[in-house]
Amino acid sequence: MTATATRIVESPLRAELAAQRIRQPAGEPWLGELKRGQTLRIVDLEGNQAADIIFYNRNDIAEHYSATDTMLHQGGIYLTTGSVLMSNDGNAMLTIVADTCGRHDTLGGACAAESNTVRYALQKKFMHSCRDNYLLALQHADVGLTKRDLVPNVNFFMNVPVTEDGDLKFDDGVSGPGKYVELRAEMDVWVLLSNCPQLNNPCNAYNPTPVEFLIWDAT
Amino acid sequence: MDSFTDIPANPPVSDPVDTPAVWKRFAPELPAEKIMFSEIVPGGGHWSYLMPRGSALRFVALEAGANLSVVLYSAREKLERYNMPDSLKAQHTAHYTRGHTLMSDMGRSLASITVDSLGWHDPLGALLDTETMRRKYGEQRFEAHRNAMHRSGKDGLLIEIGKYGLTKRDLVAPVNLFSKVSVDAEGRFAFAPDHCKAGDFVELRFDMDVLVAYSSAPHPLDPSPTYAAKKIGLAAWRCGPAPADDYNRRFRPECARAIHNADMQYL
Numbered sequence: 145m146t147a148t149a150t151r152i153v154e155s156p157l158r159a160e161l162a163a164q165r166i167r168q169p170a171g172e173p174w175l176g177e178l179k180r181g182q183t184l185r186i187v188d189l190e191g192n193q194a195a196d197i198i199f200y201n202r203n204d205i206a207e208h209y210s211a212t213d214t215m216l217h218q219g220g221i222y223l224t225t226g227s228v229l230m231s232n233d234g235n236a237m238l239t240i241v242a243d244t245c246g247r248h249d250t251l252g253g254a255c256a257a258e259s260n261t262v263r264y265a266l267q268k269k270f271m272h273s274c275r276d277n278y279l280l281a282l283q284h285a286d287v288g289l290t291k292r293d294l295v296p297n298v299n300f301f302m303n304v305p306v307t308e309d310g311d312l313k314f315d316d317g318v319s320g321p322g323k324y325v326e327l328r329a330e331m332d333v334w335v336l337l338s339n340c341p342q343l344n345n346p347c348n349a350y351n352p353t354p355v356e357f358l359i360w361d362a363t
Numbered sequence: 364m365d366s367f368t369d370i371p372a373n374p375p376v377s378d379p380v381d382t383p384a385v386w387k388r389f390a391p392e393l394p395a396e397k398i399m400f401s402e403i404v405p406g407g408g409h410w411s412y413l414m415p416r417g418s419a420l421r422f423v424a425l426e427a428g429a430n431l432s433v434v435l436y437s438a439r440e441k442l443e444r445y446n447m448p449d450s451l452k453a454q455h456t457a458h459y460t461r462g463h464t465l466m467s468d469m470g471r472s473l474a475s476i477t478v479d480s481l482g483w484h485d486p487l488g489a490l491l492d493t494e495t496m497r498r499k500y501g502e503q504r505f506e507a508h509r510n511a512m513h514r515s516g517k518d519g520l521l522i523e524i525g526k527y528g529l530t531k532r533d534l535v536a537p538v539n540l541f542s543k544v545s546v547d548a549e550g551r552f553a554f555a556p557d558h559c560k561a562g563d564f565v566e567l568r569f570d571m572d573v574l575v576a577y578s579s580a581p582h583p584l585d586p587s588p589t590y591a592a593k594k595i596g597l598a599a600w601r602c603g604p605a606p607a608d609d610y611n612r613r614f615r616p617e618c619a620r621a622i623h624n625a626d627m628q629y630l
Contacts, residue, residue: 253448258470
């Protein structure tokens with residue numbers, strides 16, 4: 145079992161050697177692929193931007209990232225360097241190999257028009273949301289993934305502590321401009337991202353901003 | 364039937380429908396004229412029901428240390444299902460008790476917790492799978508043990524949702540009724556082994572027509588060195604839909620809106 149305390153580890157990888165660099169605009173989705181052995185760095189360019197991501201096995205979409213298996217595997221809730229993202233079939237999907245932020249969330253889920261009506265006001269329902277982003281990306285890609293596959297996601301750069309009394313808090317982000325998290329793919333995966341457009345709470349500091357992806361090939 | 368080693372004989376032809384009123388043993392305070400059905404779930408047992416809006420399921424731990432993993436889907440549209448993160452963040456909680464609602468991904472209350480003697484039920488969704496079960500407890504399979512075989516919570520729920528065409532893609536993070544898992548400052552889990560006493564109870568009121576599936580297999584963080592699934596009493600009764608002055612509606616504004624969103628399907 146891995147303790148889940150913050151583990152700040154910088155990456156030895158050099159940006160100029162990355163095979164791909166992708167600027168991901170604020171509030172928009174991305175469906176990308178990683179090959180086994182490739183490394184993905186997600187950079188919080190301006191700070192306090194939640195990157196909501198679900199991973200799927202590229203060769204079997206019935207296998208997906210599982211928040212519950214991941215938490216059970218490491219015996220705790222926070223993700224940081226050394227955390228292994230586990231699938232619903234109990235397989236390692238990705239490993240966090242570097243992290244300059246130190247803590248990422250897997251309990252807070254992704255915002256939706258419907259959950260905004262519950263959390264804030266019924267009249268919020270026409271605002272843009274992560275769940276709309278996910279559905280849009282999946283509809284366009286048409287690779288067999290649908291709403292039923294929108295399982296609990298990872299919120300990179302988000303800080304959602306649980307108290308000993310069992311309360312869930314949305315604390316100020318521990319992220320900042322230029323902080324990053326790096327994941328090595330342990331299998332071929334789909335990466336489904338929503339660069340969170342939530343404006344009703346401080347998860348994006350009320351100002352959604354772009355993130356950047358850098359991808360290195362296996363060495 | 365109280366356990367898998369105690370399966371009763373077949374009923375006589377003159378009285379062929381064997382539905383003993385077991386609710387009188389563990390929930391005698393419920394109104395007899397409103398009881399729909401009742402049963403005793405043996406440890407490791409699993410089943411599923413389509414529960415109409417305005418009905419309730421009372422669960423009673425018949426032994427200390429019980430666990431009941433529960434998943435919920437809208438009976439009308441099973442693409443709509445219980446969503447752990449949406450429910451937790453809307454109610455700012457990492458535990459469930461009376462007042463909380465179990466919300467779908469569509470912002471509706473599938474069920475409300477209306478009665479609770481425990482104060483803490485585990486929403487973090489851990490589920491015992493068969494591989495882990497065998498590693499932890501050794502193999503106890505049908506060939507040698509017949510119905511006293513070990514059953515995992517994950518396989519139990521997969522069987523139940525499979526009856527409705529749902530697959531492992533559709534198996535959501537469950538609620539573990541009767542179990543308590545707290546989280547320390549470092550984020551580490553701590554399972555509370557003495558949390559549930561014999562006689563503890565919790566009730567779900569269904570705010571929509573709901574497909575509910577359950578397994579009484581042990582919680583995966585249960586430190587017991589032996590497979591010790593506990594039996595649970597279950598009673599379904601007609602409680603009626605949430606009234607305007609409902610406790611859950613008033614518990615938090617988010618609960619009021621989630622139950623409202625469910626009401627909107629029944630205008």
